[in-house]
Amino acid sequence: MIKVYGSTLSPFVRKVVVVLAEKGLDYEVVPSGLPARDPEFLSISPFGKMPAFRDGDFAISDSSAIVHYLDAKYPQPRLIPQSxxxxxxxxxxxxxxxxxxxxxxxxxxxxxxxxxxxxxxxxxxxxxxxxxxxxxxxxxxxxxxxxxxxxxxxxxxxxxxxxxxxxxxxxxxxxxxxxxxxxxxxxxxxxxxxxxxxxxxxxxxxxxxxxxx
Ligand SMILES: N[C@@H](CCC(=O)N[C@@H](CS)C(=O)NCC(=O)O)C(=O)O
Incomplete structure (x- = not known):
């Protein structure tokens, strides 16, 4: 299952979770506070910023990078315009x-x-x-x-x-x-x-x- 590391109180984590919900994708939020200590979180987000994200073997941080990945990988519905x-x-x-x-x-x-x-x-x-x-x-x-x-x-x-x-x-x-x-x-x-x-x-x-x- 897709994992999002962080807290939805962060506007960046919330942005990713809303995109996942709009696409009807199953996901789990792995709670993380500040400063982040979870080694898995830190291995994905080298500067400790939330969200970190994992989808199977693929992991990345930064809400915009994550949303661009999600829209390319799961294009229904498109949330990033094409023109x-x-x-x-x-x-x-x-x-x-x-x-x-x-x-x-x-x-x-x-x-x-x-x-x-x-x-x-x-x-x-x-x-x-x-x-x-x-x-x-x-x-x-x-x-x-x-x-x-x-x-x-x-x-x-x-x-x-x-x-x-x-x-x-x-x-x-x-x-x-x-x-x-x-x-x-x-x-x-x-x-x-x-x-x-x-x-x-x-x-x-x-x-x-x-x-x-
Ligand atoms: N550009 C990043 C910003 C992420 C970010 O700054 N997250 C904050 C929480 S709202 C954070 O983790 N701050 C902890 C820190 O800077 O150590 C994104 O879009 O994901």
């Missing part, structure tokens, strides 16, 4: 989600949740406020590019673009930071259509139960 233009757009949104959105959302989530809860150290409220202050610029950008309700970021079907951009918003939601629909109505309408898919909803429900315990 040169849409492929480039999907790669952009994946990068935007992984780096720009995660950079800001991560400041909030790390200092509000990961540090106090899992590392048993105080989070930095200054970093939280810095992350929060960065969000309006990102939301303004997204407000200008998200589609009409029912649409997708790239082309006319769900793709890696929607999954990668929506994933870090779950971390914000774990910190009770939600999109203000009065200020960002298009973003506020698009996001729930992606997060209410069963692929996202199942994993987010598990995360909420875990954090509430």
């Amino acid at each position: 040169p233009e849409d492929l480039a757009r999907a790669v952009w949104y994946d990068e935007f989600g992984d780096t720009i959105v995660v950079a800001s959302a991560g400041k909030v989530f790390f200092n509000r949740v990961v540090a106090p809860r899992f590392l048993k150290q105080a989070g930095s409220e200054d970093m939280v406020q810095q992350g929060i202050a960065e969000l309006p610029r990102l939301f303004d950008y997204l407000e200008g590019v998200v589609p009409e309700p029912g649409g997708f970021l790239v082309g006319d079907a769900l793709s890696l673009a929607d999954i990668a951009v929506a994933s870090p918003f779950v971390n914000l939601s774990h910190c009770a930071l939600d999109v203000d629909c009065a200020k960002h109505p298009r973003l506020g309408a698009w996001l729930p259509t992606i997060l209410s898919r069963s692929s996202f909803a199942a994993v987010v429900a598990e995360e909420k139960a875990f954090l509430a315990a």
Whole structure:
């Protein structure tokens, strides 16, 4: 069975798990905390970053590398567009989600949740406020590019673009930071259509139960 090493509280691990669910593939999440100590995990992810991934004899780390592998190996349904233009757009949104959105959302989530809860150290409220202050610029950008309700970021079907951009918003939601629909109505309408898919909803429900315990 496919193995994903890490915790779905990571936006990168969540992204991979949602892709697996959208493709209807069976998988197992092998829990790993920070810092990673599991030798199998470290042999796959040399810098200890989650997710690490194994499918039979093939193993690799990095959520984007994993998703590209999955889409080539298990193409139904395609989550990476094929036309040169849409492929480039999907790669952009994946990068935007992984780096720009995660950079800001991560400041909030790390200092509000990961540090106090899992590392048993105080989070930095200054970093939280810095992350929060960065969000309006990102939301303004997204407000200008998200589609009409029912649409997708790239082309006319769900793709890696929607999954990668929506994933870090779950971390914000774990910190009770939600999109203000009065200020960002298009973003506020698009996001729930992606997060209410069963692929996202199942994993987010598990995360909420875990954090509430
Ligand atoms: N580009 C990588 C980023 C992975 C990453 O930074 N994961 C974080 C958790 S959200 C991590 O494992 N950090 C631990 C560390 O940097 O030591 C990906 O897409 O998988």
